[in-house]
Every structure is written in C-alpha cells, then in structure tokens.
Amino acid sequence: MSTLANKIERYIKEMMAAAEKNCLELKRKDLAEVFSCVPSQINYVLETRFRDEQGYHVVSRRGAGGYFQIIRLEVADNKEMKNLIAAVSETEMDFKKAEGFLGRLLEEAVINRNEYMLIMSMINRESLSSAAETEDRVRAAMMKNVLITLLRADY
Amino acid sequence: MSTLANKIERYIKEMMAAAEKNCLELKRKDLAEVFSCVPSQINYVLETRFRDEQGYHVVSRRGAGGYFQIIRLEVADNKEMKNLIAAVSETEMDFKKAEGFLGRLLEEAVINRNEYMLIMSMINRESLSSAAETEDRVRAAMMKNVLITLLRADY
DNA sequence: AATAAAAAGATCAAAAATAGTCAAAGAAAA
DNA sequence: TTTTCTTTGACTATTTTTGATCTTTTTATT
Numbered sequence: 433m434s435t436l437a438n439k440i441e442r443y444i445k446e447m448m449a450a451a452e453k454n455c456l457e458l459k460r461k462d463l464a465e466v467f468s469c470v471p472s473q474i475n476y477v478l479e480t481r482f483r484d485e486q487g488y489h490v491v492s493r494r495g496a497g498g499y500f501q502i503i504r505l506e507v508a509d510n511k512e513m514k515n516l517i518a519a520v521s522e523t524e525m526d527f528k529k530a531e532g533f534l535g536r537l538l539e540e541a542v543i544n545r546n547e548y549m550l551i552m553s554m555i556n557r558e559s560l561s562s563a564a565e566t567e568d569r570v571r572a573a574m575m576k577n578v579l580i581t582l583l584r585a586d587y
Numbered sequence: 588m589s590t591l592a593n594k595i596e597r598y599i600k601e602m603m604a605a606a607e608k609n610c611l612e613l614k615r616k617d618l619a620e621v622f623s624c625v626p627s628q629i630n631y632v633l634e635t636r637f638r639d640e641q642g643y644h645v646v647s648r649r650g651a652g653g654y655f656q657i658i659r660l661e662v663a664d665n666k667e668m669k670n671l672i673a674a675v676s677e678t679e680m681d682f683k684k685a686e687g688f689l690g691r692l693l694e695e696a697v698i699n700r701n702e703y704m705l706i707m708s709m710i711n712r713e714s715l716s717s718a719a720e721t722e723d724r725v726r727a728a729m730m731k732n733v734l735i736t737l738l739r740a741d742y
Numbered sequence: 743a744a745t746a747a748a749a750a751g752a753t754c755a756a757a758a759a760t761a762g763t764c765a766a767a768g769a770a771a772a
Numbered sequence: 773t774t775t776t777c778t779t780t781g782a783c784t785a786t787t788t789t790t791g792a793t794c795t796t797t798t799t800a801t802t
Contacts, residue, residue: 435652437788460751470790475752480787495797498750546742550702553732554709562724569717570725577708587701590770592778615761625780630762635777650787653760747800758789769778 440467440477444502454504460492478502485519485529487536507540520576524568530555530575542582551578595622595632599657609659609740615647633657640673644735660738668738675731679723685710685730697737706733 440463448456464471482488482502492500505512519533531552538548553559555574560567581587589597595618603611619626633655637643642662647655662668680688686707693703708714710729715722736742 435788438652461749471751472753472791473789476788492751493797494749494751494795496749496799498797500751547702547705549736549739549742550706550733551709553736554706554729556732559728559732560718560725562721562728563718564721566717566719570715573714573717574709577711577714578705581704581708584704587704590778616759626761627763627781628779631778647761648787649759649761649785651759652788653786655761743802745800745802747798749798750796752795753793755792756790758787760785760787762785763783765780765782767778767780769776771776772774 436467436469436473437477437480440474441481443467444477444482448502448504454506455501457499457501459499483532484515485536486532487539507537507542516579520572520579523572525572525575526568527555527557527571530571533575537582591622591624591628592632592635595629596636598622599632599637603657603659610656612654612656614654639731639735640669640676642669644739659740660735661740662738672731672734672738675727675734678727680727680730681723682710682712682726685726688730692737 443466444456444458447458448454460471460474463474467473478490478500482490484505487505487507489503489505490500491503492498505515507513507516525533534543534548534551534555537543538545543551555571557567560570563570598621599611599613602613603609615626615629618629622628633645637645637657639660642660644658644660645655646658647653662672689698689703689706692698693700698706710726712722715725718725
C-alpha cells in the first residue's frame with residue numbers, strides 16, 4: 433500500500449520516538465538490508481523527508497565504520513527559533529520547502545492539524561497560481577506572517 | 588442502460604457509504620482495471636461528478652505509490668453552500684470583502700479566533716503585495732480553498 | 743611512510759510506476 | 773441534424789526505485 437520510502441520514514445521516526453533521543457545513528461547499508469533495497473534508497477528518504485526545514489539534520493561519515501546520524505531539531509531551542517525566523521524571512525519559498533516547514537510545526541505541535549490544513553490550502557500552488565512568477569515571493573510573505581501571528585503573545 | 592461513468596460514480600459513492608468514512612482513497616489504475624476502462628475515464632468521472640460545488644473534494648498524488656482521495660464536504664443538500672462555493676470559485680475578492688466574509692465565519696463560530704487571525708494575516712494586502720495586479724484573484728483562490736477546507740468532513 | 747585494497751557513504755541519471763491533460767472519435771439526447 | 777455527453781488514447785508530469793560510478797575513510801601491505 434504505502435511506498436517503501438514511507439515505510440523507511442516511519443521506521444526511522446519510530447526508532448527515534450522509542451529511543452526518546454533526538455539523535456539516532458544508523459548504518460546505511462544495514463538499513464538498506466532491513467528493507468531489502470539499494471542503499472541509495474536511504475538517501476532518497478533522507479533527502480525527501482529529513483531536511484533541515486522539516487526539522488531534522490543529517491550528518492554522515494564515509495569509509496570503513498561509516499554511518500549517518502539523524503538529529504531532530506527542537507523548536508523550543510532558542511537557536512532553532514532563530515533559524516526558523518531566518519528561514520521565513522527569506523524572500524522566496526517554494527511549495528516543497530513551505531510544506532516541510534509546516535510539517536515540522538505540526539510535528540512539534542506548534543500548530544494543530546486543522547491549522548496545518550488551512551495554511552496548506554492557502555499556500556499551495558493552486559491558490560497562488562494567479563501570482564505567476566511571483567508565487568514564491570507571495571508564499572514567503574505569507575509564511576512570515578503566519579509565524580509572526582503564531583508568536584503573538586495573544587494567539 | 589446506465590453509462591460506465593454512472594456505474595463508476597455509483598461504485599465510489601457506495602464505497603464511501605459502506606465504509607462510513609468521509610474520505611476514500613483509491614488508485615486510479617486499479618479502479619480503471621475494475622471497470623476495464625482507460626484510466627482517464629476515472630478523471631472524467633471525478634471532473635463531472637465529484638467537483639467541489641457538488642460536495643466532494645479530490646486530491647491526488649502522482650508517481651510510484653500514487654493515489655487519489657475523495658473527501659466528502661459537509662454541504663449535504665445545502666444548495667446555498669454549494670452556490671457559495673461556486674460563487675467564491677470565480678470571483679476576485681478585495682481585502683474588505685474577504686474580511687467581512689471571515690468576520691461572519693467567526694461570528695458563526697465556523698472558525699475560532701486563532702484561525703481568524705491566521706487567515707487574516709495571510710490574505711492581507713501586505714502578504715499579497717508581490718502579487719501586484721493579481722492580488723484579488725489570488726485572494727479569491729485562497730478564500731475558496733479556505734472554505735473547502737473548513738467544509739471537509741474530516742476537518 | 744607510502745601505497746594499495748577494502749569498506750563504507752554520496753551522487754546522478756535512467757527506469758519504473760503512477761496520475762493528469764487534452765483533443766478526437768463515438769454515442770446519446772434534443 | 774445539431775448539440776451535448778462519454779469514451780479512448782497519445783502525450784505530459786510527478787514520485788519512487790534502482791544501479792553504475794565517484795568520493796572518503798580506514799586497514800593492510802611493503
């Protein structure tokens with residue numbers, strides 16, 4: 433039913449939740465073996481589901497004894513808050529990036545599912561199609577205002 | 588002598604009723620196989636019988652593992668709501684008008700105060716300034732999608 | 743110490759698996 | 773007969789999966 437990539441994503445997130453750590457170290461080859469797939473499939477999952485704007489940072493080492501680490505970035509962290517603000521202050525934001533960013537806010541419970549759906553419906557490509565070549569600029573402005581609103585003391 | 592399109596429509600509606608779910612997920616290819624027709628026939632059915640103003644919203648994903656979802660909207664036989672969707676679907680909407688519209692939704696408790704603030708921050712003139720002369724068209728598209736989202740039976 | 747071999751992981755593009763679009767052909771209704 | 777609705781298929785777009793090739797790091801050999 434679900435794709436292999438989805439299964440690997442779920443597996444990694446469950447591992448992290450179970451370990452109650454925000455850092456998980458794995459071997460690419462082993463993980464690929466668990467799912468009987470080519471190792472580069474793991475890279476695909478990391479690139480599409482564990483990007484910085486999605487709230488995860490990945491580091492790795494090659495060579496014998498190589499591995500990769502997935503580090504969950506917590507919004508509560510002061511430094512992360514700055515990163516977030518920097519991210520939304522960018523003047524352009526494509527849909528993929530905004531989606532990752534909102535997914536993260538949802539995972540961190542900064543927004544609830546309904547708010548996630550609402551915001552997504554407003555920033556999707558269809559909503560902004562009339563904006564033509566300014567689509568990503570409009571989306572960036574919207575995302576910035578979303579964050580400002582969420583941070584308002586009286587929200 | 589019902590058409591193929593009618594049969595597919597009935598099949599989908601029966602599936603939804605039977606599952607007592609507000610949301611049904613199917614694979615276009617599989618469904619086409621069930622009815623021994625070309626996949627694009629499924630699109631025809633969705634476009635002619637499951638449009639927003641008919642009380643259903645469809646989302647889909649392409650690619651390996653692709654699918655489409657049919658989501659029931661809580662407009663039931665509310666003709667007025669369907670008309671409202673149709674109306675919002677075509678119009679341009681300036682900020683004042685959108686503000687009035689959202690004010691009513693707030694008063695009628697369709698949205699809460701936080702959702703109101705969030706939506707307002709995204710449709711205000713500043714957010715849409717980059718859209719230039721298409722501002723009102725973008726706002727209308729956003730408002731339509733807000734309405735669809737609020738009406739989703741699974742919201 | 744220098745070099746070669748082995749053991750990882752990264753990259754990138756091709757192939758596979760879906761879904762969407764659009765226009766033409768066919769069928770049914772007016 | 774004209775118009776509208778349905779069916780089909782060729783072409784396009786998107787996402788995932790796979791594999792060949794490249795890079796980095798460690799380990800073994802000389």
